[in-house]
Amino acid sequence: MEEMEEACFTGLSLGLGLKDYCLTTIPTKMKREADRGSSINRRDEMCMVTLGLSTTPFPEEDEGEEDPMDIGGRESPQGMKAHPETCDSINGVTTSNSESRNHNGRRKKLRLSKDQSALLEDSFKIHRTLTPTHKQALADKLKLKPRQVEVWFQNRRARSKLKQIESDFERLKKKCESLSQRNQRLEKELHELRSMKDEQWVSYASRISDLCPEVLSLCSSCRKITGGRHG
DNA sequence: GCAGATTCCCCTATTACATCA
DNA sequence: GTTGATGTAATAGGGGAATCT
Known part of the structure; x- marks a missing residue:
């Protein structure tokens, strides 16, 4: 019985305690305030509602001063959200969109160095989202464009979420299998009892x-x- | 105070390139 | 040298919320 309840609970609570789900479930307004450092405690409370599997600290407090360097790359008022400027050089040489393609017209692809990846990874462990100042600081340190740092964090979050979903799936699959076995045993026992x-x-x-x-x-x-x- | 426009940041899905077996 | 699989940087587009006019 207890196991049954546990099983039901497990199913219903899928993802409730996971950091990704946690963040996406938080109303964006509150999340944004938290990101800007204006309500760290409130954000803390929000995540305490979860099952506590999250191990990632929240972004450190930041004054959230908008980064003038990064404005040019944002979406246009008409909803065109392409970033007009990209950088293709690992050394941070800024190129225009047209220059981001080689002479064949193919998109050049940056490969981050091990050091760059390691630093980004370390940073991600500390906080999964970026404040404008943190983004700029990382970009300066890594000699990348802020937009590239931003994209890296976006992709990293996506990868992290995917991994989490995969591990959840495996965990629930095992749980389901064990419950099926238990159910079979009980069915058998019941059958025997009825034939007594x-x-x-x-x-x-x-x-x-x-x-x-x-x-x-x-x-x-x-x-x-x-x-x-x-x- | 309200409405619409703008800005910012996030997410998901997809594309395209680099690398490796 | 070619090819398919894989990893991942980059792009596209949509949504929510804050801010501005």
Whole structure:
């Protein structure tokens, strides 16, 4: 029974305690305020509602001063959200969109160095989202464009979420398998009990009610197991 | 105070390139 | 040298919320 409840609970609570889900479930307004450092405590409370599997600290407090260097790359008022400027050089040489393609017209692809990846990874461990100042600082340090740092964090979050979903899937699959096995065992046991002869049943039921008299008792008239002293 | 426009940041899905077996 | 699989940087487009006019 307990296991049944646990199973139900497990299914219903899928993802509730996971950091990704946690963040996406938070109303964006609150999340944004938290990101800007204006309500760190409130954000803390929000995530305490979860099952506590999250191990990632929240972004450190930041004044959230908008980064003038990064404005040019944002979406246009008409909803065109392409970033007009990209950088293709690992050394941070800024190129225009047209320059981001080689002479074949193919998109050049940056490969981050091990050091760059390691630093980004370290940073991601500390906080999964970027404040404008943190973004700029990382970009400066890594000699990348802020937009590239931003994209890296976006992709990293996506990868992280995917991994989490995969591990959740495996965990629930195992849980499901074990519950199926248990269910089969109980079905078998029930079948055996139903095929018992009356005397055997009384004997069995008496034994059961003796074992846990607080919970079960055998009705002498109808020979059914009832809910013990409470039933 | 309200409405619409703008800005910012996030997410998901997809594309395209680099690398490796 | 070619090819398919894989990893991932980059792009596209949509949504929510804050801010501005």
